């Protein structure tokens with residue numbers, strides 16, 4: 419998909435994220451997004467390394483879950499998102515933490531309403547030490563432009579996305595007669611397009627829908643290359659045996675790579 423194609427449905431994507439803000443916030447705050455709390459969230463934080471005292475820009479921060487993780491780890495964080503609903507939740511949660519004196523963050527966090535494609539107009543080059551994006555770049559209509567802008571703001575970007583290998587357009591668990599999962603059937607890997615993702619998992623109290631974009635592993639690598647970024651490390655986080663013993667629902671993510679973390683550096 420070209421940036422021009424993607425930009426065509428940009429307004430729809432933004433509206434859908436805005437409409438989804440309350441339900442998404444509920445999903446995160448109730449702890450029902452256990453892949454985030456137990457698997458890819460901690461792995462992304464670990465991939466960021468020691469953020470104490472670092473100026474961090476968190477792209478597509480949503481209601482601020484990962485921005486707060488970074489601030490708790492000592493980062494001076496700016497979270498940006500293009501959804502007013504998301505930013506309102508992020509600010510409300512932050513204010514409540516101040517009010518209740520529950521602020522266990524050595525760092526700090528502020529939130530800005532901003533489309534990530536407008537980074538260059540808002541921030542001076544070199545403003546940050548690190549750019550992060552927790553499960554948000556694949557939700558952005560123009561990740562290539564965002565990565566290029568981010569590479570001018572900081573020497574390093576660390577982000578998580580659904581692993582393109584398993585997050586294919588055709589993705590069906592084959593089951594035996596008793597309903598046990600035998601194998602994940604995956605097809606149409608090289609099909610890249612935007613689509614509406616239905617957030618209709620049983621554990622969600624309120625269902626919602628958002629626009630998501632699909633790129634192959636090679637396309638992510640090419641986007642980074644064209645932004646002048648080099649992949650320093652890749653991680654495919656998965657739950658440990660102990661985690662699965664406590665929460666068996668995580669088991670699938672130990673069989674197949676569900677998540678991908680990329681640590682990329684601006685090339686010299």
Ligand SMILES: C[S@@+](CC[C@H](N)C(=O)[O-])C[C@H]1O[C@@H](n2cnc3c(N)ncnc32)[C@H](O)[C@@H]1O
Pocket residue numbers: 435436446477478479480481482483484498499500501504532533534535551552553554557558559
């Ligand atoms: C799956 S949510 C992840 C939110 C947050 N990072 C987290 O981990 O909870 C994706 C977020 O990306 C935001 N987003 C998508 N496109 C954006 C853009 N062009 N600029 C800023 N935010 C964007 C959406 O509004 C949404 O809040």
